[in-house]
Amino acid sequence: MPTPTTSSASTVWLGDLASGSGRTEPASGAFGPVDVSWKSRTGEMGGQTTPEELIATAHASCYAMALSHELAGKGTPPTRVETSAAVDFVAGEGITGIALTVEAEVPGISEEDFLAVAEAAKTGCPVSAALSAVPITLAATLR
Numbered sequence: 001m002p003t004p005t006t007s008s009a010s011t012v013w014l015g016d017l018a019s020g021s022g023r024t025e026p027a028s029g030a031f032g033p034v035d036v037s038w039k040s041r042t043g044e045m046g047g048q049t050t051p052e053e054l055i056a057t058a059h060a061s062c063y064a065m066a067l068s069h070e071l072a073g074k075g076t077p078p079t080r081v082e083t084s085a086a087v088d089f090v091a092g093e094g095i096t097g098i099a100l101t102v103e104a105e106v107p108g109i110s111e112e113d114f115l116a117v118a119e120a121a122k123t124g125c126p127v128s129a130a131l132s133a134v135p136i137t138l139a140a141t142l143r
Helices: 051-073 111-124 126-130
Strands: 009-014 021-026 034-037 080-090 094-105 136-142
Touching: 051 080, 051 094, 051 111, 051 126, 094 111, 111 126, 111 136
Parallel strands: 094 136
Antiparallel strands: 009 021, 021 034, 080 094
16 A cells, blocks of 8 residues: 655634634745635635635646546547636635636547546546535536
8 A cells, every 4th residue: 555645734823713814835835825814715815815725726736637647548648738626615605616627638539538538537536536525517628
């Protein structure tokens, strides 16, 4: 059994939820600390991020990797995969949905096969699996 790779981040929060704020950063140092606040979660971004935006970042990158892997496994490696994820948050309810959008350049694959592989990648993406309690949609386009 392979040894797990552990990724981590930390956040320091000051104050209460409504008026407080915090800074979060990955342990890897891949990017510097970013500011977070309740106001940013409710629509007033002001240069700050949200947990949902960080989830969207993780989901978009994981899905792009999963799709690339699935396509290569079918003998049709992509030349380019561009993925975005939009995570919907409703105060009092939480995360209510995630929309993945992908455009890919894949020589030698039919539209039908691409769509099937794109859907399989959504299921096979580890972040999709972790977020499976939330409805996840996929809009896939072959270029």
